[in-house]
Amino acid sequence: MSQDEYYRGILDRISDAFIGLFVYLISTIRKGWREKNRSRIAEWKLMFYALNRSPPGVIGLFLVTIFVFLGIFGPLIAPYKYNYFPIFENSKTYLSPPGEFFVLGADHFGRDLLSLLLQGARTSLVISIIVILLGVPAGIILGLIAGYFGGKIDELIMRITDMFLAFPPLILAIAFAAVLPDRISYLINTYPPLQQFLLWLFALERTEGGNLSRLLAVMIAMAVVWWPGYARITRGSTLTEREALYVESARAIGLPSSKIMLRHILPNIIGPILVYVTLDFGTVVLTEAGLSFLGLGATPPIADWGRIVYDGTQFFPNAWWLIIFPGFIVFLDVLGWNLLGDALRDVLDPKLRRSIEFKVKKVKKSKTKDMEIKEVEHE
Amino acid sequence: MAELKKFLVRRMLTFIPTIIGITLIVFAIAYLIPADPARAWAGGEKASQKAIELVKERYHLNEPWYDQYIFLITGLIKNEIIDPRTSNPVMDDVGKRFPVTFQLALFAYFFVLAIGIPLGLISALKRDTAIDTFVRIFALIGVSTPVFWLGYILIYIFFVNIRIINLAGVPPSPEIVITHVPVIDSLITGNFELFRQHVARFWLPGFVLGFMGAGVVARFVRNSFLEAISGDYIEFLKAKGVPKLRVYRHAMKNSLVPIITVLGLQFGVLLSGAPITETVFGLPGIGLYAVFSIGTLDFPAIVAVTLLFALVYVIANLIVDIFYAVIDPRVRY
Numbered sequence: 001m002s003q004d005e006y007y008r009g010i011l012d013r014i015s016d017a018f019i020g021l022f023v024y025l026i027s028t029i030r031k032g033w034r035e036k037n038r039s040r041i042a043e044w045k046l047m048f049y050a051l052n053r054s055p056p057g058v059i060g061l062f063l064v065t066i067f068v069f070l071g072i073f074g075p076l077i078a079p080y081k082y083n084y085f086p087i088f089e090n091s092k093t094y095l096s097p098p099g100e101f102f103v104l105g106a107d108h109f110g111r112d113l114l115s116l117l118l119q120g121a122r123t124s125l126v127i128s129i130i131v132i133l134l135g136v137p138a139g140i141i142l143g144l145i146a147g148y149f150g151g152k153i154d155e156l157i158m159r160i161t162d163m164f165l166a167f168p169p170l171i172l173a174i175a176f177a178a179v180l181p182d183r184i185s186y187l188i189n190t191y192p193p194l195q196q197f198l199l200w201l202f203a204l205e206r207t208e209g210g211n212l213s214r215l216l217a218v219m220i221a222m223a224v225v226w227w228p229g230y231a232r233i234t235r236g237s238t239l240t241e242r243e244a245l246y247v248e249s250a251r252a253i254g255l256p257s258s259k260i261m262l263r264h265i266l267p268n269i270i271g272p273i274l275v276y277v278t279l280d281f282g283t284v285v286l287t288e289a290g291l292s293f294l295g296l297g298a299t300p301p302i303a304d305w306g307r308i309v310y311d312g313t314q315f316f317p318n319a320w321w322l323i324i325f326p327g328f329i330v331f332l333d334v335l336g337w338n339l340l341g342d343a344l345r346d347v348l349d350p351k352l353r354r355s356i357e358f359k360v361k362k363v364k365k366s367k368t369k370d371m372e373i374k375e376v377e378h379e
Numbered sequence: 380m381a382e383l384k385k386f387l388v389r390r391m392l393t394f395i396p397t398i399i400g401i402t403l404i405v406f407a408i409a410y411l412i413p414a415d416p417a418r419a420w421a422g423g424e425k426a427s428q429k430a431i432e433l434v435k436e437r438y439h440l441n442e443p444w445y446d447q448y449i450f451l452i453t454g455l456i457k458n459e460i461i462d463p464r465t466s467n468p469v470m471d472d473v474g475k476r477f478p479v480t481f482q483l484a485l486f487a488y489f490f491v492l493a494i495g496i497p498l499g500l501i502s503a504l505k506r507d508t509a510i511d512t513f514v515r516i517f518a519l520i521g522v523s524t525p526v527f528w529l530g531y532i533l534i535y536i537f538f539v540n541i542r543i544i545n546l547a548g549v550p551p552s553p554e555i556v557i558t559h560v561p562v563i564d565s566l567i568t569g570n571f572e573l574f575r576q577h578v579a580r581f582w583l584p585g586f587v588l589g590f591m592g593a594g595v596v597a598r599f600v601r602n603s604f605l606e607a608i609s610g611d612y613i614e615f616l617k618a619k620g621v622p623k624l625r626v627y628r629h630a631m632k633n634s635l636v637p638i639i640t641v642l643g644l645q646f647g648v649l650l651s652g653a654p655i656t657e658t659v660f661g662l663p664g665i666g667l668y669a670v671f672s673i674g675t676l677d678f679p680a681i682v683a684v685t686l687l688f689a690l691v692y693v694i695a696n697l698i699v700d701i702f703y704a705v706i707d708p709r710v711r712y
Binding site: 056159160162163164166167168169170171172174175176178179180182183282283286289290293294295296306309313316317320323324327328330331334335338339342 | 396397400401403404405408409412413415418419515516519520522523524525526527528531532534535539647648650651652654655658659669670673674676678681684685688689692693
């Protein structure tokens, strides 16, 4: 047995334990779920086995897990608060290089760069999740409707989609992010619960309430740019699925269209869409960093990776750490999502899963044989 | 041939609703989305009442939305919309800066092709080897690298340390204007000194902008070359005893057809990257102009830039579609 297989065995066991925990949690809530979905659970396990067999996928999953973890707990484990300005107490902290006062150096307010990066992980994670949550379902639903009903509805939805696809993505996002804050600040000021919720999400203090509209504007702008792609993909696969026999029979027994679309067609086309979502998580992180690098979105003292670079460019090349470190973090985050998405494309391919199922069984069988032989030898 | 003509006419006709759609979105961005456009145009919360009235008067903001829409579009076409910040017609400002962005995109395209196609071919020929894996990872790294980060790293290497590039201004355009793109003009008119200056100023920004797409194109070239080489006609050529290189040439021809699509898509990626690249390298193109206009809430400029980017993108896609139909007789819609 080679070293590789040994590590793979560990990974397989970790993923089995993870799925076991997940299944246990569900089955405590819904009795009998485990027995009913046995084949589904087996399929999940196989997906993880397939992922464990592609090193880039494992690296991607590792990076993504780290960044999600940092996104959730980053602001809590950061050594200093993002709105603590040491420069007022000690003027030497102004742009102090890495290692002098802080591990990764300080910005022009003397703030610890490490803390800013940890806080920025939350900003980036929340923005990307909200953009995906706003954009993807909207695109999927419109694509399903267009593909399923066809005819004039299809024509209308696709023409609107084409209108949005006619813009280079970042340019449209820039334009929306530039003009939206005006209207959104009205919305946020007149609706305090929303403001409270956003402040809690971004782990900010109440004093930043006024700057939220720019962050929200960036999110909405990106969601507006993101949905057309999903509408187009979903429509394409719905068109082929629509002719399938199971859809025909579902229609024959009189199921409502909404149910056919969401419960029958969607589960069959969700695979490729999931791959796109994973890849797009990275693209959203990258685009968000780009927008805030251009001065849109977060404003100081809110910590944001792109914004740190934007502020740091004034002091380039002397304060190189303000550009190199945040940029590297963005790079790692995006790379993680891209590696994971690239591996998922293979994992979601049923043919590959079957071949792995075969291999795993063979390994298990040979293991039991080995053990038998050993036992025989012992005797 | 008649069918090709029919396709071209139909493609041209679908072009018109797209343009109308673009103008509608652009209109919505400037006139409908701000809660109070006049206040926003006049400088946000601090704007004086007089300035707001002036803006309302000048940009017809008191009229119903369809009148405003017609005013905006005809104004942009006739070049009558005045930019409040510079007091020039806004299309003049944008038009003056467009060649810089276009030239940047050309350089980036050069790097996309010069890196992407050879890498893709090599990785297809050496399939499932270390080179193939390297190209795959290179493509992923390319799409994951923030443009600004790569830009500053390269500036640090080439400008701060080695000092072989300059970052100030743009070399002058040649006196004889033919294509309005300085680098091509200077080459045509034989002004090689100016050509060298332009290349020296633009090669690094072009590389940074093209870096993203090179890997993607390489992957695409690899896949489409592998698909082409598995065709029956390749088997036939081999059976006939055609030399290896000639066989590859046949496969190349067929595999380059789908690549044109991805090059069309890459154009959108390059245009998207333009604002960031121009900001990093201080190139006075329309991307940098847009970034400045956002800072000063200069709405007419934002509108004009967005419209221009969309038009360029749509026209690029149209050209790709037509090209595709003309060179590949199998494609008919």
